[in-house]
Amino acid sequence: MQGPRVLDGVRVLDLSQGAAGPIAGMILGDHGAEVVKIDPPGGEWGRKLGPPFVGDDAAAYFGMNRNKRSIAVDLKHPDGVAVARALARSSDVLLESFRPGVLERLGLGYASLSADDPGLVYCSISAFGQDGPWRDKPGVDGIVQAMSGIMSVTGEPEGDPVKVGVPAADTMGAMAAVQGVLLALLARARAGHGQRVEVSLLDAMLMFQTVPLSMFLASGSSPGRHGSAAPYSAPNEAFPTADGHVMVAAYWPDRWRSLLEVLDCAELGEDPRFQTGAARVENRRAMRAELAERFRSRTTAEWLVALEAVDVLCAPINDYRALSAEASVMVEDRFPRLVHPELGPVPGVATAARLSETSARPERAAPLVGEHSTEILRDLGFDDARIEELLASGAVVQWQRASEAVTVAGS
Secondary structure (H helix, E strand, O other): OOOOOOOOOOEEEEOOOOOHHHHHHHHHHHOOOEEEEEEOOOOOHHHHOOOOEEOOEEHHHHHHOOOEEEEEEOOOOHHHHHHHHHHHHOOOEEEEOOOOOHHHHOOOOHHHHHHHOOOOEEEEEEOOOOOOOOOOOOOOHHHHHHHHOHHHHOOOOOOOOOOOOOOHHHHHHHHHHHHHHHHHHHHHHHHOOOOEEEEEHHHHHHHHOHHHHHHHHHHOOOOOOOOOOOOOOOOEEEEEOOOOEEEEEOOOHHHHHHHHHHOOOHHHHHOOOOOOHHHHHHOHHHHHHHHHHHHOOOOHHHHHHHHHHOOOEEEEOOOHHHHHOOOOOOOOOOOOEEEEOOOEEEEOOOOOOOOOOOOOOOOOOOOOOOOOHHHHHHHOOOOHHHHHHHHHHOOEEOOOOOOOOOOOOOO
16 A cells, blocks of 8 residues: 655665665665665675675665665765765755764765755764764774674673674664654754764664663673573573474563473472572573473474463574565565566565554665666756766766666666
């Protein structure tokens, strides 16, 4: 059903590269914003985050950049900067992820652009923030994960520190950027002017760790690494079965007793080491040894049936192949497939928030480098002669098939 979306009419200029900024722009686009992506002439570096690839660009890039049009602009060229400034003047929101100070040196900083348009919401995403001692320190997802402390609480107790297996800093940074942009747009509607939104991946990861950091700040003791287990409750972890693993959360008193009944070891409920949640956390190793041997006696599927029958929370540990076989998970609105005119169907993952009246609606596959350059310049009011000059100078690049020449007509 085609209907209104909450950001219909909002224009976003996306100068970001990699993952955090592009994901933020994609989410805003899902909710109706018109998003123009400025690529460097050779394409942003996120296009090379592969394999696998779809055409010349990474599958990950297509997963993070739907709902956008691309104009390829050389920001080191004076005319390229002029084009970027014109795009900013026509936008409500600007997303950028350059190192602090870079856009200021190019004449595209917040102070300069907000002087042209006081209503602009200017969102800067960086690894460690726009000021402070780490301002100029470069960082990507893995570096931020390492410095944020999360790797110290991820992995097996006796093993090495482990990075979260997904780009958690980038994804949390994207979520924080979307939140900040929406709050700034709400504030603009009330106060009549825009503002700068600053997001650091480090701050996003600290927020992501609210639970373990709160525990540390209160006690001075790090939760440490516990593998699949939660440091604050037990049992709340994966156990080996006859053919795999089953995740079990049975730390509430009634579910703990039900678990022991199913495992045929109700007597453990009288053991003082396991009588309370705090005691089980303190004696987790002994508890695990008692339970693990019993879990190995049956298959994962058998345990799921037995545990669900007594309302013990449990789940198989799916890999992506198993996940893709779950019919209740693999529904169209979770995994939209958008058709690119050159590449055909391109899969993606849907935005998580669902609104009953202004629902998100992905509509456009991620663009090729400069796929819409000429179209976007025309939208800005540039005539064909000026567009020819920009293309000829290299300030702007238009995507073309290998068999085509760079022309304005028919592009």
